[in-house]
Amino acid sequence: QGGGSAVIDMENMDDTSGSSFEDMGEMHQRMKEEEEEEAEGEAGAAEEEDGEFLGMKGLRGQLGRQVADQMWQVGKRQASRAFSLYANIDILRPYFDVEPVQVRARLLESMIPVKMINFPQKIAGELYGPLMLVFTLVAILLHGMKTSDTIIREGTLMGTAIGTCFGYWLGVSSFIYFLAYLCNAQITMVQMLSLLGYGLFGHCITLFVTYNIHFHSLFYIFWLSVGGLSTLRMVAVLVSRTVGHTQRLILCGTLAALHMLFLLYLHFAYHKVVEGILDTLEGPNMPPFQRVARDIPGVSNAVLNTTAKAVALTL
Amino acid sequence: FAGLADVSISEDIPVEGEITVPVGSRSPDEDYSTLDEPVRDTIMRDLKAVGKKFVHVMYPKKSSALLRDWDLWGPLVLCVSLALMLQGGSADSKDDGGPQFAEVFVIIWFGAVVITLNSKLLGGTISFFQSLCVLGYCVLPLTVAMLVCRLVLLAGSGTVSFVIRLIVVIAMFGWSTLASTAFLADSQPPNRKALVVYPIFLFYFVISWMILTFTPQ
Numbered sequence: 001q002g003g004g005s006a007v008i009d010m011e012n013m014d015d016t017s018g019s020s021f022e023d024m025g026e027m028h029q030r031m032k033e034e035e036e037e038e039a040e041g042e043a044g045a046a047e048e049e050d051g052e053f054l055g056m057k058g059l060r061g062q063l064g065r066q067v068a069d070q071m072w073q074v075g076k077r078q079a080s081r082a083f084s085l086y087a088n089i090d091i092l093r094p095y096f097d098v099e100p101v102q103v104r105a106r107l108l109e110s111m112i113p114v115k116m117i118n119f120p121q122k123i124a125g126e127l128y129g130p131l132m133l134v135f136t137l138v139a140i141l142l143h144g145m146k147t148s149d150t151i152i153r154e155g156t157l158m159g160t161a162i163g164t165c166f167g168y169w170l171g172v173s174s175f176i177y178f179l180a181y182l183c184n185a186q187i188t189m190v191q192m193l194s195l196l197g198y199g200l201f202g203h204c205i206t207l208f209v210t211y212n213i214h215f216h217s218l219f220y221i222f223w224l225s226v227g228g229l230s231t232l233r234m235v236a237v238l239v240s241r242t243v244g245h246t247q248r249l250i251l252c253g254t255l256a257a258l259h260m261l262f263l264l265y266l267h268f269a270y271h272k273v274v275e276g277i278l279d280t281l282e283g284p285n286m287p288p289f290q291r292v293a294r295d296i297p298g299v300s301n302a303v304l305n306t307t308a309k310a311v312a313l314t315l
Numbered sequence: 316f317a318g319l320a321d322v323s324i325s326e327d328i329p330v331e332g333e334i335t336v337p338v339g340s341r342s343p344d345e346d347y348s349t350l351d352e353p354v355r356d357t358i359m360r361d362l363k364a365v366g367k368k369f370v371h372v373m374y375p376k377k378s379s380a381l382l383r384d385w386d387l388w389g390p391l392v393l394c395v396s397l398a399l400m401l402q403g404g405s406a407d408s409k410d411d412g413g414p415q416f417a418e419v420f421v422i423i424w425f426g427a428v429v430i431t432l433n434s435k436l437l438g439g440t441i442s443f444f445q446s447l448c449v450l451g452y453c454v455l456p457l458t459v460a461m462l463v464c465r466l467v468l469l470a471g472s473g474t475v476s477f478v479i480r481l482i483v484v485i486a487m488f489g490w491s492t493l494a495s496t497a498f499l500a501d502s503q504p505p506n507r508k509a510l511v512v513y514p515i516f517l518f519y520f521v522i523s524w525m526i527l528t529f530t531p532q
Contacts, residue, residue, distance in 0.1 A: 089432065089435065089436060092436055093436055096433070096436040096437055098510070099506060099507065099510075100506070100507065100509040100510055103510065128433075128436075128437070128510065131433075132513060132514065132517075135429075135514070135517055136517065139517055139520060139521055139524070142521065142524065143524060146524070146528045156415060156418045157418075158418050158422060159418070
């Protein structure tokens with residue numbers, strides 16, 4: 001089922017459809033001329049009885065209705081044929097033709113950077129894995145937002161999560177595809193979507209772990225290792241498909257920056273409670289970046305007294 | 316008009332689709348005798364059909380009743396009741412943390428549509444509305460879980476209640492996924508069942524997550 005329907009069947013575009021409309025047009029024109037003649041005839045014979053007058057009008061009305069009906073049928077048939085030609089989901093069918101073992105293999109491969117960058121690496125143009133990974137990322141993001149009591153002022157929690165993930169996947173893919181076009185890289189849009197989608201696997205793992213275990217240092221380790229590995233893989237594949245040092249630098253630098261920064265953004269924008277928990281957990285050992293005002297009673301009292309005196313003097 | 320009637324379709328176009336007509340059609344155009352029956356009979360017949368499908372979901376056997384005569388009344392009722400029950404969580408307008416009615420509604424229907432499209436693209440033989448029907452009816456265990464959670468939350472909202480809610484929601488989530496898999500997996504090629512089950516798992520996981528994290532004001 002559906003094996004042959006992915007190909008657009010040009011035999012559908014037979015010429016009878018056009019000519020039937022022309023026939024309809026001619027018919028309609030002829031009907032109009034007949035009506036005009038009859039109208040002139042009626043105007044001349046306006047003194048005739050009402051019955052005959054109504055009879056002729058009734059006959060014309062019936063013909064008119066039949067013509068309109070025929071036109072409607074033909075138009076509907078044309079519209080449904082055009083619809084089934086363009087709005088066919090069979091267009092997407094080849095991109096979902098995968099086996100579970102293939103998906104698993106590709107997921108694992110997305111974490112392993114390739115070594116051979118001298119000849120173009122193969123990218124599977126498949127959309128099932130990336131789509132599922134984006135939805136998984138949405139689910140993980142929702143979990144993180146909820147456990148951190150993130151307050152979304154404009155919009156909803158779900159809408160923000162879906163918008164962020166899909167926006168990143170589609171937007172950054174399109175942007176990198178555009179850059180690839182400028183830098184003469186050999187990659188198609190579907191391949192780019194697939195590559196970036198599988199690159200989100202690292203993001204999923206990192207966020208899944210760090211949204212549940214709240215340690216800053218653990219997040220940074222995961223960010224560098226897991227995020228770095230998946231970015232390296234994408235970069236290596238792109239490098240293998242681009243010629244020229246400047247082009248390679250531009251393309252891969254942009255992709256690496258965007259990919260790593262996105263992970264950083266996802267962690268910090270939607271996980272505000274990390275700070276609070278960290279303070280309670282690491283009480284006696286102060287993290288290096290925290291500045292706590294040390295309260296030395298003697299100094300603070302002296303400061304208070306001199307300030308009071310200064311204020312009293314000025315008043 | 317003989318020449319106009321000759322708009323023929325070529326024989327090479329593959330004909331595909333669902334030819335099955337829902338058994339027991341209730342449309343008055345085809346069965347004139349149902350026009351004259353009292354309204355109570357019509358409503359009771361529809362309610363019985365919906366109730367029978369509920370029973371099929373709670374005890375998932377390999378029957379095709381859910382698939383043969385699909386209807387979307389049950390999913391609508393379940394979706395609306397679930398969305399209403401998830402409403403009381405954010406009465407405070409400043410803290411908009413809970414899902415709105417429209418959000419839940421859209422998530423359920425949009426999620427079901429995506430899963431259906433996915434299963435069709437993977438080579439499934441089930442029709443669009445049949446799949447929507449099955450996915451919608453299998454939300455029933457989760458609606459029951461929501462009811463139980465609300466009752467438990469009335470008693471208190473400590474750790475014990477959280478553990479109870481967690482167990483109930485996980486059990487119902489497993490039940491939903493198993494029920495829908497029992498109906499939908501048969502329509503797939505045998506080696507791709509896992510590819511179809513995963514989105515269903517994710518879909519019910521998101522709904523269960525919404526139920527579990529519901530906290531009334």
